[in-house]
Amino acid sequence: MPANGSRGLSRRSMVRAALAIGGSSALAACMDAERAPDDATTDAPTYPRGVDDPSTLPDGQHRWDDYLVRGAHGTTTQSQHQLLLGLRYEGDVPPTAADRDHVESALRTLERAFQWGSGSDTSGSVNNGLLFMLGYAPRYLDRVGIDVDGLQPPESVLEALDEDPSLAADFDALLLLDSDYASILLAAEEAMFGERAELNGVAVDARLSESFSVVERRTGISGEGRPAMELENESVPAEAPLSMGFRAGFDNSLPDEDRVTFTSGPFAGGTTLCVSRIRTDLEAWYDQPHDQRRREMYCPAHDAEDVGETGDRLGAHSGVTESNVENLAELADEHGIVGHAQKVASARDDEFRPRILRRSEGVATDVVGGSGFNFSSVQTDIAEFVAVRKAMQVDEYDVDVPDDRHGIVDYLGTLSRSTYLVPPRERRALPSER
Ligand code: HEM
Numbered sequence: 114m115p116a117n118g119s120r121g122l123s124r125r126s127m128v129r130a131a132l133a134i135g136g137s138s139a140l141a142a143c144m145d146a147e148r149a150p151d152d153a154t155t156d157a158p159t160y161p162r163g164v165d166d167p168s169t170l171p172d173g174q175h176r177w178d179d180y181l182v183r184g185a186h187g188t189t190t191q192s193q194h195q196l197l198l199g200l201r202y203e204g205d206v207p208p209t210a211a212d213r214d215h216v217e218s219a220l221r222t223l224e225r226a227f228q229w230g231s232g233s234d235t236s237g238s239v240n241n242g243l244l245f246m247l248g249y250a251p252r253y254l255d256r257v258g259i260d261v262d263g264l265q266p267p268e269s270v271l272e273a274l275d276e277d278p279s280l281a282a283d284f285d286a287l288l289l290l291d292s293d294y295a296s297i298l299l300a301a302e303e304a305m306f307g308e309r310a311e312l313n314g315v316a317v318d319a320r321l322s323e324s325f326s327v328v329e330r331r332t333g334i335s336g337e338g339r340p341a342m343e344l345e346n347e348s349v350p351a352e353a354p355l356s357m358g359f360r361a362g363f364d365n366s367l368p369d370e371d372r373v374t375f376t377s378g379p380f381a382g383g384t385t386l387c388v389s390r391i392r393t394d395l396e397a398w399y400d401q402p403h404d405q406r407r408r409e410m411y412c413p414a415h416d417a418e419d420v421g422e423t424g425d426r427l428g429a430h431s432g433v434t435e436s437n438v439e440n441l442a443e444l445a446d447e448h449g450i451v452g453h454a455q456k457v458a459s460a461r462d463d464e465f466r467p468r469i470l471r472r473s474e475g476v477a478t479d480v481v482g483g484s485g486f487n488f489s490s491v492q493t494d495i496a497e498f499v500a501v502r503k504a505m506q507v508d509e510y511d512v513d514v515p516d517d518r519h520g521i522v523d524y525l526g527t528l529s530r531s532t533y534l535v536p537p538r539e540r541r542a543l544p545s546e547r
Pocket residue numbers: 355357359360361362363365366367391393410411431433453454457458459461466467469486488498501502521525
């Protein structure tokens with residue numbers, strides 16, 4: 114019997130399933146399920162409108178920090194739903210000015226229809242708007258004559274990590290969308306790639322489908338209690354925000370947006386995006402006692418009392434210190450465990466600041482046969498992602514700790530990787546040098 118006590122899908126699961134399926138009937142079902150109870154008499158839920166003038170929005174498409182919901186400790190929290198659309202470019206090379214105008218109009222339609230995230234009032238307690246970024250893969254950029262310092266193709270990332278280069282996604286571009294409402298994501302998708310004529314009351318005069326087709330859809334969820342409710346895995350703690358049972362994303366472990374933004378060059382104000390799809394072996398993970406999982410996730414030196422069941426007691430700081438990193442070998446000797454957060458913190462810069470900004474993360478809801486995770490991060494150079502990801506590898510350390518106690522890497526498997534240029538907002542429409 115599901116936790117909600119009914120044999121049918123819970124309201125929440127309906128929403129998750131609808132987003133994973135996609136299409137106009139899924140949107141109708143989703144709107145129904147997400148309608149506020151006091152909204153029962155209206156035809157469709159409405160959300161705050163966005164802006165006509167994109168110059169009132171941040172210059173960088175990836176600048177979400179001020180528009181994300183802040184949790185009880187003041188840290189930014191991930192939106193509850195994510196939608197990643199892998200795109201193929203179908204237009205001319207080089208793109209024409211008319212193509213570019215059309216793409217820009219389509220993106221402005223999204224901004225006009227929905228507010229940017231939780232809105233400019235930073236006390237926003239819900240992302241009842243939309244956050245999105247359109248990134249261009251080296252496959253597209255090569256064709257239009259753009260070479261970006263710091264953007265390596267996904268095959269190079271895979272090779273650098275001793276992984277199979279055929280796991281590189283073959284997208285030309287990626288549209289990444291986040292919201293606390295799945296119906297906002299579905300409606301945006303239907304407006305950009307379907308037939309929808311209006312979006313939250315705004316007429317749809319231009320669609321991305323003029324230039325792109327969708328070759329792959331990925332969906333995900335995050336948020337306190339969601340994974341336990343929506344995954345068929347009774348081991349996931351009831352309050353956990355992610356499937357592996359612990360809170361992620363603390364003030365000290367997320368760099369400022371400026372740190373991950375290009376300061377010069379033709380795409381100043383933009384960044385690079387790395388997107389991974391990961392398989393998570395939750396059975397093996399939850400086969401271990403909580404105490405062991407906690408130490409493997411954070412750091413063996415972390416005290417149970419300070420962390421709590423899901424990291425809920427940690428407040429705004431992950432508790433990972435320079436001394437945890439410097440004494441990694443001694444702590445490994447003492448506890449027989451190395452922590453994930455401890456290891457990745459060893460890849461911080463000279464000032465002990467993290468180098469990659471984890472952006473949209475979610476437990477995959479469209480993976481058939483097993484559980485998955487959508488990971489994405491922005492950074493000024495994809496090599497920074499590679500350095501951080503390398504710090505997860507067991508053979509980077511000279512410690513005598515079995516693989517299954519060496520952070521979380523032994524419980525993860527790579528399914529796909531891809532890399533993108535995320536131009537600043539003003540150059541986001543089909544950039545080209547030719
Ligand atoms: C299912 C997969 C993963 C889960 C559940 C997970 C979870 C966590 C948790 C709980 C933390 C500690 C809290 C925090 O500081 O945010 C953390 C830190 C971190 N993780 Fe992961 N993680 C996963 C995969 C990855 C991957 C693939 C990378 C890519 C390199 C990564 C990079 C980082 C970084 C950079 C930090 C912060 C380290 C610092 O403080 O400097 N994680 N992760």
